[in-house]
Amino acid sequence: MRIPAPSTAVLAAALAVTLTACGTTPRTPAAAPAAFDLSTFCTDAQQRISGTPLRAENVLHTDYEAFVKSKPSARPLRTEQYVWFDDEARTQPKMISCKMKTSDHIATEYGAGQTTGEGQCADINRATLERVLAAMSPAERRRARFARGTQVVFEPEVRTTDGPVWLAPFALTTIGGDGALHIHSKAMRNDWLDPALAKAPPQFKGTRYCHLIAPQYLARLLRGEATGAAP
Numbered sequence: 001m002r003i004p005a006p007s008t009a010v011l012a013a014a015l016a017v018t019l020t021a022c023g024t025t026p027r028t029p030a031a032a033p034a035a036f037d038l039s040t041f042c043t044d045a046q047q048r049i050s051g052t053p054l055r056a057e058n059v060l061h062t063d064y065e066a067f068v069k070s071k072p073s074a075r076p077l078r079t080e081q082y083v084w085f086d087d088e089a090r091t092q093p094k095m096i097s098c099k100m101k102t103s104d105h106i107a108t109e110y111g112a113g114q115t116t117g118e119g120q121c122a123d124i125n126r127a128t129l130e131r132v133l134a135a136m137s138p139a140e141r142r143r144a145r146f147a148r149g150t151q152v153v154f155e156p157e158v159r160t161t162d163g164p165v166w167l168a169p170f171a172l173t174t175i176g177g178d179g180a181l182h183i184h185s186k187a188m189r190n191d192w193l194d195p196a197l198a199k200a201p202p203q204f205k206g207t208r209y210c211h212l213i214a215p216q217y218l219a220r221l222l223r224g225e226a227t228g229a230a231p
Contacts, residue, residue, distance in 0.1 A: 036131070036132075036135075036214075036215040036216055036219075038081075038083060038093065038096065038214070038215075039058065039060065040058055041058070041081060041096050041098070041212075042056070042058050042079040042080070042081040042096070042098035042099070042100065043055055043056045043057075043058040043079055044127075045079070045098045045100060045124045045210065045212065046077070046079050046098070046100040046101065048119060048123055048124055048127055049100060049103075049118070049119040049120070049121070049123060049124060049208065049210070050100070050101070050102070050103040050106055050115045050116075050117075050118065050119065050208070051103070051115050051116025051117060051119065052103075052106055052110075052114050052115045052116075053114070054077055054106065054110065054114060055077075056072075056077040056078055056079045056100075056101075057076060057077065057078045057079070058078075058079050058080075058081055059078060059079070059080050059081065060081050061080060061081060061082045064082065067080060067081075067082040067097070067099075068163075068167065070099060071099070071203045071207070072099045072100055072101050072207065072208075073101070074101045074105045074106060074108075074109045074192075074206060075109050077101065077106070077109075079098060079099060079100050079101075080098070080099035081096065081097070081098055081099075082096070082097045083095075083096050083097075083214065084096070084097070084214075086217060086220075086226070092216060092217070092220070093214035093215075093216045093217060094172070094213075094214055094216075094217040095172050095211055095212065095213060095214055095217070096211075096212050096213075096214050097209070097210070097211050097212070098124075098209065098210050098212060099207065099208075099209050100207075100208045100209065100210070101192075101206050101207070101208060102118060102189065102190070102191050102192055102206045102207065102208045103115040103116075103117055103118040103119075103208075104118075104191050104192045104193045104206070105191075105192035105205070105206030108192055108193070108206075118189075118208070120156070120157050120185075120187075121157040121185035121186070121187045121210035121211070121212060122154040122155065122156060122157055122183075122185055124185075124210060124212050125154050125183050125185055125212055125213050126154050128212070128213060128214075128215050128218055129149065129152055129183075129218060131215055132149075132215050132218050132219045132222065133149050133222075135219070136219075136222075140223070143223075144222040144223070145181075145221065145222050145223070145224055146179070146180060146181045146221075146222065149222055151178075151179065151180040151181065152180065152181045152182075152183065153176065153180050153181065153182045153183070154183050154185075155182055155183065155184045155185070157185045157186065157187040157210070158170065158184070158185070158186050158187065159186075159187045159188070159189055160186075160187070160188050161188060161189065161190050162188070163188060163209075165188075166186060166187070166188040166209055166211075170184065170186050170211070171184055171229055172184055172211070172213060172217075173213065173221065173228040173229060174228060174229050174230065175227075175228050175229065175230055181221060181228060183213050183218075185210055185211060185212060185213075186210070186211040187208075187209060187210050187211075188207060188208070188209035189207070189208050189209075190204060190205055190206065190207045191205070191206065192205050192206035
């Protein structure tokens with residue numbers, strides 16, 4: 001007669017009893033890193049970069065070519081999002097590309113009181129760092145690289161007005177000679193009211209694009225699970 005192997009739960013209970021009998025408290029497994037919901041990432045980015053209380057619909061693209069061809073909309077307010085991954089299995093987000101609307105286009109459509117002006121892609125990366133640090137436990141913060149997350153430099157956005165240039169590869173993060181983590185961002189901006197674009201098709205005006213660090217990737221950098229890149 002074959003005796004079935006004890007279940008995992010039974011083995012765990014037996015181990016706990018043995019450890020307790022020996023005067024040892026069983027160790028609780030470390031909590032998994034906090035998950036970050038990316039479904040509204042570009043919606044949140046739109047609010048921060050334009051200072052608007054309006055919430056955009058966020059279109060999530062998994063097909064790169066469809067994302068490339070997509071255009072954000074002012075009315076209805078809509079952003080377009082694509083996530084780049086650090087692994088072939090597409091389980092570790094590294095960079096998030098957001099196609100948004102300029103502050104002056106939102107103000108034109110909804111009124112000047114609906115924006116506070118044009119911010120920077122770096123402002124969104126800075127908010128991502130705050131979000132990642134807030135999700136860490138005190139022990140994780142003490143162990144975090146780059147002086148517990150305080151030695152992080154947000155480089156000014158590299159800006160273009162041309163889509164193919166914006167889509168070209170660039171270094172998202174570098175490690176400076178001082179050991180600080182430098183987070184880079186790449187932007188495209190074509191203001192709605194720019195006189196030079198007066199005769200341009202409407203879909204090419206009022207565009208505000210950013211390549212941004214994913215919170216999951218920044219968390220891995222701080223935990224020492226990713227290395228960034230040397231300058």
